[in-house]
Amino acid sequence: MIRSHFGLTRNPFDTDELTLLAHQQEIFDILRVHAQQGGLCLVLGEPGTGKSVLKQALVTHDPKRMITPVVNRTLHTYHNTLRILCEAFQIAFVGRDHHCERLLVQEAFRLHRTGKLLVPIIDDAHLMQTDCLRKLRLLFEDFPRSHNLVLIGQPPLLQSLSLSVNEEIRSRVTYSVMMPRLAPETVETFIFDQFDRAGLGHNTFTQDALALVVRASEGLLRRTRNLCLAALIEAVRAQTRIVDLKEVNRVLIQPHWRKDCDAPMP
Numbered sequence: 001m002i003r004s005h006f007g008l009t010r011n012p013f014d015t016d017e018l019t020l021l022a023h024q025q026e027i028f029d030i031l032r033v034h035a036q037q038g039g040l041c042l043v044l045g046e047p048g049t050g051k052s053v054l055k056q057a058l059v060t061h062d063p064k065r066m067i068t069p070v071v072n073r074t075l076h077t078y079h080n081t082l083r084i085l086c087e088a089f090q091i092a093f094v095g096r097d098h099h100c101e102r103l104l105v106q107e108a109f110r111l112h113r114t115g116k117l118l119v120p121i122i123d124d125a126h127l128m129q130t131d132c133l134r135k136l137r138l139l140f141e142d143f144p145r146s147h148n149l150v151l152i153g154q155p156p157l158l159q160s161l162s163l164s165v166n167e168e169i170r171s172r173v174t175y176s177v178m179m180p181r182l183a184p185e186t187v188e189t190f191i192f193d194q195f196d197r198a199g200l201g202h203n204t205f206t207q208d209a210l211a212l213v214v215r216a217s218e219g220l221l222r223r224t225r226n227l228c229l230a231a232l233i234e235a236v237r238a239q240t241r242i243v244d245l246k247e248v249n250r251v252l253i254q255p256h257w258r259k260d261c262d263a264p265m266p
Contacts, residue, residue: 002229005236012198012232013225018053019197021190027177028057035066035117035148040137040172042125042161043152045179048222051152054179055121058150067111070121074128078135085120101139108143118147126153130166137169181219188214190221191228205231205243212248216257227251 003011010017020028027043034041045051059068069088071081082100086093089107094100108118120140122128133151140149151157155178161170182190188210192202205213205228213231217224227248234247251257 001236002232006200006204006232006241008199010198012200013194013229014198015053015056015225017197018056019193020053020057021050021182021186023180024050024054024057027179028054028061030175030177031058031119031148031150032061032066032117034175035119036146037174038145039148039174040140040169041148041150042158042173042176043150043179044155044158044176046154046181046220048220049179049181050221051179052123053221055123055152058119058121065115066117066119068119068121070123072123074122074124076132077129078132081132081136101142104139105142108147112144112146118143119150120147121150121152123152124154125151126155126157126160130160134166134169137172182221183219184214187217187219187224190224194225194228204241206245208245209243209248212245212252216248216252227257 002008031041031043043051043054055070058066059070061068067089069085071084071088073080073084076084079097082097082104083093085104086100089104091100091103091107094103111118122133122136125133137149140147158176160166161173191205191210191213195202195204209231213224213227217227230251231243231247234250235241235243238247240247
């Protein structure tokens with residue numbers, strides 16, 4: 001609908017085509033170095049700060065050279081997590097945990113002998129049970145040195161690892177980073193970059209509308225993307241090619257954008 005109305009050939013703010021911002025690129029480069037040396041890395045941040053974009057960049061970077069199995073369903077037990085890892089490594093899953101562990105280690109060394117790097121990613125790691133995380137840490141201890149286990153999660157993960165009972169995990173962390181909210185100038189640059197990639201003019205949003213989007217996004221990439229897309233949809237509905245305050249405000253009056261809105265009465 002947006003492409004047809006604005007005469008575009010590419011979707012604006014397409015998540016499959018987002019480029020890394022400068023601070024994300026720096027984190028990405030460091031994670032690659034730790035994959036060569038062996039590491040346990042923490043990538044932390046509030047929801048919407050760009051962790052998923054960074055994960056996608058790791059997965060798609062060089063699939064022939066860097067193997068990046070991803071465990072997304074972190075509420076699973078250790079047994080089911082092993083099943084997911086076996087699927088990612090294309091290993092036939094069998095019922096016993098120790099047998100699956102042995103097959104995973106064998107596959108890891110086979111890939112290592114072919115010169116490949118292993119970067120297993122645990123997404124939403126703050127939701128994973130500590131016992132499961134501890135068992136995974138022991139499993140990856142048997143992997144070849146050229147691997148980097150990356151835990152992606154929200155700040156409570158760091159609080160959990162700071163407990164004395166989890167010292168064995170925290171003491172093995174080789175790199176950790178907290179992904180920050182973006183400065184207003186960076187948010188504006190991100191929006192214009194996405195306009196350029198999609199073929200939209202920088203004047204698609206008026207100055208007032210752009211300023212409101214930057215302010216309402218609060219430095220979060222996901223909020224910026226969702227607000228811009230919703231405003232573009234409102235422009236389509238209004239049959240205009242310019243997004244002004246009216247279109248942005250139509251989005252911001254929706255309950256999920258209003259932090260101070262009262263809960264509906266039963």
